[in-house]
Amino acid sequence: MILESFTHAFDLVLNLDKDFFEILLLSMKVSCLSLLLSCLVALPIGTYLAIKNFWGRDTVLIIFNAMMGLPPVVVGLIVYLLISRSGPFGWLGFLYTPTAMIIAQMILIIPIIVSLTAQIIEEINEEYKDLFKSLVISSHKALIAYLYDARYSILTVILAGFGRAISEVGAVIIVGGNIDHLTRVMTTTIALETSKGNLSLALALGIILLLIALIINLILITLKTKAKRRMYV
């Protein structure tokens, strides 16, 4: 079965199977976009939470930490209720579109990036804050310096977010609907094909997903090793 799946996976790739590549491309597109948008929102929030002391800061951090373990199906359900025709944002017409999948993934990724970024920046802030204060460095310049100097660790966080996004199934199947040629991604296809008993295709897609995870980890390890050698982490 496994050997057959490998053969099937290679067949799909080598024969440039149109449907397969459409699914793969949509998976990458949705995950990359949700990751990009999440980073734009979460990195400044995480950094701000790390370096600023304000009333309720700890509570906000606790909430974000707790949200790291949000069940995807619950997120899917909430987003569904919000964007369904009768929901408050139903007029936007996002239900069963890739946009809805991006929103759901963002809700899952943002807490991860916020919490882990806050931890990383808190550590570097502890190290730099006296220097920056003595040099009278502006908050804006300090923020850029923190993100730049923690770039290797931040990249790890971003890739962790990507891992969460690409492997997500529960939320995207609810809000995306797994519609062929429109919202069908790798994970939802695997779920569907498994339920249909078409295990070889499901396994083939699973292998591709695993390969993506392996590549991400390889990049991570390479970057970490390089950064450690230069004592940048």
Added chain:
Amino acid sequence: MFDNQKKSKSLTPIVVSNLSLLLGEIKILDKINCKIHNESIIAILGPNGAGKSMFLKSINGLIGVDSGKIYFNSRQINDHIRKEIALVFQKPTLLRRTVLENMQFVLEKKNKISNLEITYLLQRVGLDIYKDKPARLLSGGEQQRLSLARALLIDPSLLLLDEPTANLDPYSLNLIEEIILDENKKGKTIILTTHDMGQAKRLAKEILFFNKGKLLEQTKAINFFKKPKTQEAQSYINGKILI
């Protein structure tokens, strides 16, 4: 960069008036009063926990005090004054970047300073050959020299050094002492903390002696080592434990 004399005069005399700092119930600094004159090298001496580093950080505005004031040529500390003060920490804080980038980080703050000045300062501290090396891969002595070069790049009127040569090799120690004397000749006022009595004798024109958060003596260096005014200072010079 070398127009320090004028700037130094603008920050001095530094008058410390009734400065107190508490940490819970413990008095870290207890009603400190002193006056620091222009173009001097002042060594702050005292046993561990005497309040030397906290005093330096108070002058730099790095920590808020509970009471008292510090006047820089009759003005209280503000961001404009703080930009004229450089503090070199006992444990060098270096960015996770190369030697050159660590210098450039300060340069970005002061756009008027050119890359030539960075090269000059790195040559001066013997680190020009390491400019592309990650700063944290430098040895302890090299890191401290880089810290000093970075501090000098902002061209401060007042240079504060917190045990700048603690645990350093003789080469780094000599180089840093040479630079301190040289910068003082150029008009910078320098305040340093040290446990090295020989260093205080070699560099300082004046001594501030602290014990248990109190400033017990402010006197000329030559007089301090010849005939200290307090029993505590005498004991400290003789290497006895202060109780």
